[in-house]
Amino acid sequence: MNKQQYERLAGISFKSNEGILELQNRSKDKKECKILLIGGAGYIGSVVTKHLLECDYKVRCLDLLLYENNECVIPSLMNENYEFIYGDFTNPKTVDHALVGITDVIILGGLVGDPITKKYPEISQIINHSGMLNLIHLLNGKGLNKVIFISTCSNYGIVANNNLADENCELSPLSLYAKAKVAVEEHLSSLRGKIDYSPTVLRFATAFGLSPRMRFDLTVNQFTRELYSGEEVLVYDPETWRPYCHVKDFSLALQRVLESPLELVNFEVFNAGGDKNNFTKKMVVDTVKKFIPQAKIRFQEKGSDPRDYRVSFKKIREVLHFEPKYSVSDGIAEIIKALDQKIFNNVSQRINFYENNQINYASNL
Numbered sequence: 001m002n003k004q005q006y007e008r009l010a011g012i013s014f015k016s017n018e019g020i021l022e023l024q025n026r027s028k029d030k031k032e033c034k035i036l037l038i039g040g041a042g043y044i045g046s047v048v049t050k051h052l053l054e055c056d057y058k059v060r061c062l063d064l065l066l067y068e069n070n071e072c073v074i075p076s077l078m079n080e081n082y083e084f085i086y087g088d089f090t091n092p093k094t095v096d097h098a099l100v101g102i103t104d105v106i107i108l109g110g111l112v113g114d115p116i117t118k119k120y121p122e123i124s125q126i127i128n129h130s131g132m133l134n135l136i137h138l139l140n141g142k143g144l145n146k147v148i149f150i151s152t153c154s155n156y157g158i159v160a161n162n163n164l165a166d167e168n169c170e171l172s173p174l175s176l177y178a179k180a181k182v183a184v185e186e187h188l189s190s191l192r193g194k195i196d197y198s199p200t201v202l203r204f205a206t207a208f209g210l211s212p213r214m215r216f217d218l219t220v221n222q223f224t225r226e227l228y229s230g231e232e233v234l235v236y237d238p239e240t241w242r243p244y245c246h247v248k249d250f251s252l253a254l255q256r257v258l259e260s261p262l263e264l265v266n267f268e269v270f271n272a273g274g275d276k277n278n279f280t281k282k283m284v285v286d287t288v289k290k291f292i293p294q295a296k297i298r299f300q301e302k303g304s305d306p307r308d309y310r311v312s313f314k315k316i317r318e319v320l321h322f323e324p325k326y327s328v329s330d331g332i333a334e335i336i337k338a339l340d341q342k343i344f345n346n347v348s349q350r351i352n353f354y355e356n357n358q359i360n361y362a363s364n365l
């Protein structure tokens with residue numbers, strides 16, 4: 001769809017940014033929207049919650065607080081437009097209860113990342129695969145408008161010759177984590193004509209930047225903290241590519257989906273990020289080095305993570321007019337500032353808060 005077709009469908013014009021403002025104003029008419037954020041107390045969810053509340057949405061969060069991340073919801077609890085439900089999205093009764101009065105759902109929850117899913121393969125199967133498929137069925141027949149499933153650009157695995165992977169590129173998930181995401185995406189796409197809500201898949205780039213539930217097991221955040229500490233950092237496969245995106249930009253991408261005409265997002269898949277933030281690991285550490293010139297780095301080939309993918313974000317840019325505001329350098333700068341302010345001087349004592357490291361999970365299925 002080109003810009004003119006989008007403008008016609010949305011009934012707006014993007015001249016001098018007026019159209020964007022008009023889209024944002026429409027959210028003011030959307031005070032009746034109540035969004036269920038599943039996994040909304042996590043790294044990305046905590047930032048998205050704040051953003052949606054600032055945009056006048058009502059937000060209900062359903063989260064199991066797997067990483068001692070309880071405190072992340074406290075600031076939101078003080079907002080009258082926010083509710084929290086402690087619970088497991090694999091439990092049908094919990095989901096039915098959480099859906100009362102909800103208009104739209106954003107699914108962020110699950111075991112996130114290759115290491116934690118590798119460490120808990122059975123639980124990962126219960127939560128990320130069978131539980132997620134079940135959830136998708138439970139959402140049907142509830143009169144919902146949009147359901148946004150958050151997937152990952154990791155689904156591309158390895159893309160040959162540094163080509164840019166667009167949404168039509170063949171998926172080649174390498175980990176249990178990405179395999180479950182692909183299975184859910186495939187299932188969702190098979191439901192056309194069988195469900196009463198409008199699903200959209202966003203394949204997120206790797207996140208970076210500050211969040212109330214900070215994660216230091218993500219490349220940009222991790223390299224920044226480790227290099228700041230003064231230790232020599234071993235970087236595997238420095239020439240491998242990955243797209244990155246600031247957590248605050250993901251909030252904007254989600255807002256765009258919520259506020260776009262159904263025709264533009266119904267059963268659509270979008271890579272979420274920006275072309276400029278495709279970086280090799282070497283480019284990431286070189287950017288950190290601009291802030292910390294004395295940083296010590298060693299490179300080594302043949303690490304355990306062979307992922308190597310550059311991604312095209314043309315579709316989200318052209319169809320939803322989404323372009324990230326923040327660069328990798330912006331994210332590194334804000335983390336260094338927080339490190340200078342001693343905000344993260346307790347990471348080694350609270351490793352399970354700052355990384356997806358360990359869980360204590362009893363299935364509710």
Ligand SMILES: NC(=O)c1ccc[n+]([C@@H]2O[C@H](COP(=O)([O-])OP(=O)(O)OC[C@H]3O[C@@H](n4cnc5c(N)ncnc54)[C@H](O)[C@@H]3O)[C@@H](O)[C@H]2O)c1
Nearest residue numbers: 039042043044063064065066088089108109110204206207
């Ligand atoms: N962080 C990234 O770089 C990245 C990249 C691509 C895609 N994503 C996707 O974005 C989403 C959010 O990632 P994140 O980094 O915020 O992860 P996170 O681990 O910080 O947050 C996930 C949240 O889900 C909750 N949760 C897990 N299982 C649950 C269950 N059964 N019931 C209820 N709540 C449950 C956890 O308690 C946690 O608060 C995930 O879907 C992830 O796959 C993340």
